Amino acid sequence: MPDAPTVTELLATAVAALGGQERPGQVQMAEAVTHAMEQEEHLLVQAGTGTGKSLAYLVPSLLHKDRVVVATATLALQHQLVERDLPRLVEAVKAAPIGGDVDTSYAVLKGRSNYACLHRIREGVPDEQGALEVVLPEGSLGKKVLELRTWAEAEVEGKGSGERDRAPRHTDREWRQVSVNHRECLGAAKCPFGQECFAEVAKEKAHRSHLIVTNHSLLAIDAIESVPMIPDYDVVVIDEAHELTTRVTQAATDELWAAEVERAARRSQRHIEGDQANDLADAADALRDAIAEASPGRFDRIPEELSDALVLVRDAARACVSAYPKAGEDADAGLTQAKGAVQEVFATAERMAADLDSDVLWMSEGTERMPPRLCVAPLQVWGPMRDRLLTDKTVVFTSATLMLGGDFATVATSVGLKPSERVLGSDAAPAPSGDAMPWRGLDVGSPFDYGRQAILYVAKHLPPPGRDGMSSAMVDEIVELVDAAEGRTLGLFSSRRAAEAAAEAVRERLPHLTTLAQGDAQLPELAAQFVGDPHTCLFGTLSLWQGLDVPGDTCQLVLIDRIPFPRPDDPLLSARQKAADQAGGNGFMQVAATHAALLLAQGSGRLIRTSTDRGVVAVLDPRLATARYGSFLRASLPPMWTTTDPAVVRQALKRLSADR
Missing domain, CATH: 3.40.50.300 (P-loop containing nucleotide triphosphate hydrolases)
Structure with missing residues (x-):
């Protein structure tokens, strides 16, 4: 050989x-x-x-x-x-x-909930009492679920993978009607469709x-x-x-809210003969009352009422799990999935009630669609x-x-x-x-000549950004830069409000350009419009900072409104910063500046995507040039030619637009 x-x-x-x-x-x-x-x-x-x-x-x-x-x-x-x-x-x-x-x-492997579940599709979705319903939900939800079921069956016939990202367009709620998580799954041995199961087929292929x-x-x-x-x-x-x-932090983060506990209790009532399901429902009421009394944000110490409610939920969920009958070979899917929901509640409530120094616990603010919920994440990973x-x-x-x-x-x-x-x-x-x-570090460099292809412009003359939104000077700066570039601008902003305000100002003062703001349409549609017409601006927030690939004339100016430090009230990052300070380190540099450096590097990376790209990264936050930590942030960026002179940058953008 x-x-x-x-x-x-x-x-x-x-x-x-x-x-x-x-x-x-x-x-x-x-x-x-x-x-x-x-x-x-x-x-x-x-x-x-x-x-x-x-x-x-x-x-x-x-x-x-x-x-x-x-x-x-x-x-x-x-x-x-x-x-x-x-x-x-x-x-x-x-x-x-x-x-x-x-x-x-080679094979692709994802979490079980990323695959359509044939048992859920063919046998139905548990109702609030845990009984399986084969009937479709009403209205548009039912129509979409039927479309997803039809797609999944076609995947079986065509030997497809049944992966979520290959499915027809859908929401999280719609996908939950045709999928299960690992706790809800019957297991290949007990499921009548185990031989066809998309997740099991993927796992078997991975083993080979x-x-x-x-x-x-x-x-x-x-x-x-x-x-x-x-x-x-x-x-x-x-x-x-x-x-x-x-991503590791997200995978290790758990959430709990009263309606979830209440639903687990209702689903359990059908399978338990004693009062344990009712006790869990009572614990859900106690948790709802405790959450209503608590204030959103991080808990350095859990309020007594909330701590007591978590202990009630934990103990009631444990008793509820123990009261379930043992599953036989012909396990009822409704029972398995209802028990899985209670096990999830127990595990999360137990973790939160433990109030470990290694975890951070906080309460999120409620929205129109989502009630306030408790969240727990690891302090460090x-x-x-x-x-x-x-x-x-x-x-x-x-x-x-x-x-x-x-x-x-x-x-x-x-x-x-x-x-x-x-x-x-x-x-x-x-x-x-x-x-x-042992470990090694290696920088293999870049095929791009950043010193010749890109300019880093720091608007040193602008006032530092405040809490009251963009200053009129910053708005003027944005409009003048976009005008010099004749569009061709990707605006990366610290908030949706700032992106919308900038878009509104550019639309009003430069009506000959097309100005798009995140939220005007789905991101793929906005990206397609941005690529299709060079005289276009696209303004948005975090999801545009990473992953957007727009090489060529489309993007010759990347605007960054402010250094992307985490919000001071971010519960997890503020806890990590405090822990670093208490350990004798510099929490600001270890957490906040590191977070900002990564995002700045990723955002700046949207500009040069090929060896022929040219353009400007304009940071409208003077602290990048004036603050002590500015050198750390600048050293995290590609080695672009740097200036603080607005006239130089406008002339460079005008020359670029004239060359196209």
């Missing part, structure tokens, strides 16, 4: 087959990923947009002797890997005369595959919460790693990540933004790596500190 190809041979073959051209950073990254996998060292690798980093880790992953998991933060990247990169790579490997036996099998593509949340549940979701693996590559701590992931697996972290303030230390610490365990240059690995493996 011929020798297996080296990583550089396979990468060169794959890139050539895909009609591309190898980049030095791509080769350097592929070799570093291979070294990390072989030497069992963790790796943080920053690779700028356009480096070709997906191939740089996919090729070593296919060549690795054991199973590799690739985890992404977004569906967009997951789609890119599964629908474009991996099929083309596999085709290139099979067609290339490079010899060797490369296992090219060398490479598994999943998401950060499922990885967190499997590795950190010790709920087995992913087949055994040796290495995990975490792409979009700047998002990891946020680096400890569990270190103990339950970094000690057992080799981990490759990659993103375009891993170096904050010009160094890997901030991100490395946030995911559980210690500075003392870092390997510098070509040095041998240090003696392990504790149980974790």
